[in-house]
Amino acid sequence: MVQFLFLFAFGCGTGSRYVGDxxxxxxxxEENPSWHDSAIRSQKKWRVPISIMMAIIAQESSFDPKARPARTGGFLWIFPGSRPSTAYGYSQAIDGTWDSYRESTGNKWAKRDNFQDSIDFVGWYCHQSAVKCGISKNNAYYLYLAYHEGHGGYNSGTYKSKTWLMQVARNVxxxxxxxxxxINNQANTKKTRSSCLWPF
Incomplete structure (x- = not known):
C-alpha cells in the first residue's frame, strides 16, 4: 500500500524514456510519468514489490529500451562480432524466455522495448521464481540470481561459483x-502534508 501512495504522487502521461539518476x-x-501506472499494475498482478522490479530493470538495462549485450570478437573494428545472447530491451529477456512469457500470459503482442510489457515480464518471472525456486518475493538478492541464471540454474546452484554475479545481486x-x-519517505511526506491541512 505504501508503494502505491508513493506512486500516486506523480501525474499520468507518456513516459519520456529518459533516466538521469x-x-x-x-x-x-517524474521523468517518465507513465511508468508508475505500469509499476502499480505489475505489483498488483504479481505481488512483487515495485522497488525490486525497478532495481532489476536498472541493473539489466539502465532503463534503456534498446539495450543489447555488447558484441564480442570482430575483426579490426571493421566487422562487428556476434552478441553473446539474444537479450534485448528494458528487461534483457532472451528470445525463448520472452516467448514463454507471451504464451503464459496471453500477452502475445508484448514487446521488450515497451516499459509496461517489460515490467510485467519482470513481475511474472519473479513470480515464477517464487513458485519454482521457493524464493520470497521480497528477497531481491535471490530473485536476481534466479533471474540471471534461470530457474534450473538457480536450483542447481550455478551462481555459487560466480563471485562476480553474487556481488551484482548484492548491488541489486x-x-x-x-x-x-x-517510496516510504515519499509516502510519509505525502501523509504529513495531508495532516497539516486545516480541518475546516
Missing amino acids: RDDLAQIF DTRARLYASQ
Whole structure:
C-alpha cells in the first residue's frame, strides 16, 4: 500500500524514456510519468514489490529500451562480432524466455522495448521464481540470481561459483532497499502534508 501512495504522487502521461539518476526512484517516475501506472499494475498482478522490479530493470538495462549485450570478437573494428545472447530491451529477456512469457500470459503482442510489457515480464518471472525456486518475493538478492541464471540454474546452484554475479545481486539488493526507502519517505511526506491541512 505504501508503494502505491508513493506512486500516486506523480501525474499520468507518456513516459519520456529518459533516466538521469538510476538511484533516485522519485526522479525516474517524474521523468517518465507513465511508468508508475505500469509499476502499480505489475505489483498488483504479481505481488512483487515495485522497488525490486525497478532495481532489476536498472541493473539489466539502465532503463534503456534498446539495450543489447555488447558484441564480442570482430575483426579490426571493421566487422562487428556476434552478441553473446539474444537479450534485448528494458528487461534483457532472451528470445525463448520472452516467448514463454507471451504464451503464459496471453500477452502475445508484448514487446521488450515497451516499459509496461517489460515490467510485467519482470513481475511474472519473479513470480515464477517464487513458485519454482521457493524464493520470497521480497528477497531481491535471490530473485536476481534466479533471474540471471534461470530457474534450473538457480536450483542447481550455478551462481555459487560466480563471485562476480553474487556481488551484482548484492548491488541489486542494495538498490532495491534504496528504492523501498525512497517510496516510504515519499509516502510519509505525502501523509504529513495531508495532516497539516486545516480541518475546516
